[in-house]
Amino acid sequence: MTKTSTRSKQQPTSICVSDAPRELRIGLVGYGFMGRAHANAVHQVAHFFGKNSPNRRVPVLQAVCGRDAEKLSEFAKTWSARSTETDWRKLVARSDVDAVDICTPNDSHMEIALACVKHGKMILCEKPLALDGKQGTAMVRAVEKAKLPNLVWYNYRFLPAVTLAKNIVDAGELGKVFHYRANFLQDWTISADLPQGGTGLWRLDAKVAGSGVTGDLLAHCIDTARWINGDITEVSAMTETFIKSRVHTATGKQQPVKIDDACAFLARFKNGSMAVFESTRYARGHKALYTFEINGEHKSLAWDLHDLNRLSYFDHSVNGDRRGWSSIHCTDGDHPYAGNWWVPGLGLGYEHSFVHGLHEFLNSLESPKAERRFADFRHALGTQFVCDAVLEAARTRRWTRVKQARV
Ligand code: SOE
Numbered sequence: 001m002t003k004t005s006t007r008s009k010q011q012p013t014s015i016c017v018s019d020a021p022r023e024l025r026i027g028l029v030g031y032g033f034m035g036r037a038h039a040n041a042v043h044q045v046a047h048f049f050g051k052n053s054p055n056r057r058v059p060v061l062q063a064v065c066g067r068d069a070e071k072l073s074e075f076a077k078t079w080s081a082r083s084t085e086t087d088w089r090k091l092v093a094r095s096d097v098d099a100v101d102i103c104t105p106n107d108s109h110m111e112i113a114l115a116c117v118k119h120g121k122m123i124l125c126e127k128p129l130a131l132d133g134k135q136g137t138a139m140v141r142a143v144e145k146a147k148l149p150n151l152v153w154y155n156y157r158f159l160p161a162v163t164l165a166k167n168i169v170d171a172g173e174l175g176k177v178f179h180y181r182a183n184f185l186q187d188w189t190i191s192a193d194l195p196q197g198g199t200g201l202w203r204l205d206a207k208v209a210g211s212g213v214t215g216d217l218l219a220h221c222i223d224t225a226r227w228i229n230g231d232i233t234e235v236s237a238m239t240e241t242f243i244k245s246r247v248h249t250a251t252g253k254q255q256p257v258k259i260d261d262a263c264a265f266l267a268r269f270k271n272g273s274m275a276v277f278e279s280t281r282y283a284r285g286h287k288a289l290y291t292f293e294i295n296g297e298h299k300s301l302a303w304d305l306h307d308l309n310r311l312s313y314f315d316h317s318v319n320g321d322r323r324g325w326s327s328i329h330c331t332d333g334d335h336p337y338a339g340n341w342w343v344p345g346l347g348l349g350y351e352h353s354f355v356h357g358l359h360e361f362l363n364s365l366e367s368p369k370a371e372r373r374f375a376d377f378r379h380a381l382g383t384q385f386v387c388d389a390v391l392e393a394a395r396t397r398r399w400t401r402v403k404q405a406r407v
Pocket of ligand 1 (some may be wrong): 186216217220288
């Protein structure tokens with residue numbers, strides 16, 4: 001807060017340190033694609049959200065951790081990190097770190113998260129929560145027992161058009177919901193020459209990733225679906241691995257590919273609605289086509305990541321001669337998050353979803369009893385259980401009950 005001196009009106013203004021917002025000192029583990037997305041959110045959020053809130057904590061990039069010292073130093077310079085560590089165990093133990101942001105491949109989430117709990121750190125964890133529900137359960141038990149604030153970065157819910165869809169459904173405007181459908185289509189693994197393992201390509205290595213498109217892409221669709229339309233109770237699924245072996249970057253040898261390259265599943269929700277989900281990395285021409293549609297008695301809604309500021313909206317109550325799909329450009333002050341940014345009509349992008357997610361986390365620190373808009377570990381465990389059930393259903397070729405996240 002800026003204060004004018006009482007001694008003389010001519011004196012310059014000064015910052016009263018005791019009134020300055022308390023920092024939330026974040027230690028970022030991992031400096032890849034997600035490290036950049038999160039670091040950007042850390043720097044942006046206080047510029048656009050929570051400015052008038054006296055108890056609001058202001059995140060700072062206290063430390064960043066990665067194994068390659070050269071890349072780490074480059075990252076730290078680019079993103080103005082205050083310090084670096086090459087061993088995540090040291091970062092987690094530091095007394096000047098309040099929260100740890102885990103941006104590493106999936107096989108390390110549990111170990112790092114459990115160490116954070118031991119050191120009393122808040123945790124922000126990349127999705128999916130863990131390799132499987134068993135690991136996820138241990139993580140939920142630990143953070144909840146220690147009462148540590150926790151978040152999983154399911155980011156797409158925080159795009160204004162997606163949040164608007166949630167708000168419309170929560171207001172009961174759709175009436176009874178009949179259908180939910182979602183796709184997440186990519187094409188980047190079609191070449192058989194692509195190896196498995198290493199930067200980015202760990203996503204093709206089942207030991208590191210846990211699963212293929214199910215945990216990487218469908219997990220996003222499942223998170224959004226459960227957030228908007230409630231719990232999923234049972235699933236039936238098929239998966240395919242089109243390229244059965246790839247060179248592993250660690251060994252230089254051809255090794256079997258154990259991830260699902262593509263997955264399609266049917267689901268039933270607790271509210272009686274039914275769903276179709278599909279994801280693949282073999283849909284030539286599609287880079288990251290995440291779409292969903294929800295059909296209710298009175299209204300339908302549809303969204304498309306490639307046109308992310310728009311929500312398609314159909315309202316059956318409109319007179320028959322004017323009835324049709326409209327396209328809401330969610331960039332006005334009335335739309336979720338949009339009013340904090342630019343003037344109406346100017347769109348937001350992918351990176352803003354992370355800024356909004358961090359904003360929601362900071363809100364929850366300020367008002368712990370307020371409704372949570374982000375996926376905490378428990379919600380993410382529910383998503384993990386759906387992923388587990390999908391993989392199990394594909395393996396057994398049977399309808400499979402989804403375990404609910406009551407630990
Ligand atoms: C995979 O290509 C990927 O980067 C996912 O890991 C992200 O979670 C998704 O948002 C975009 O695609």
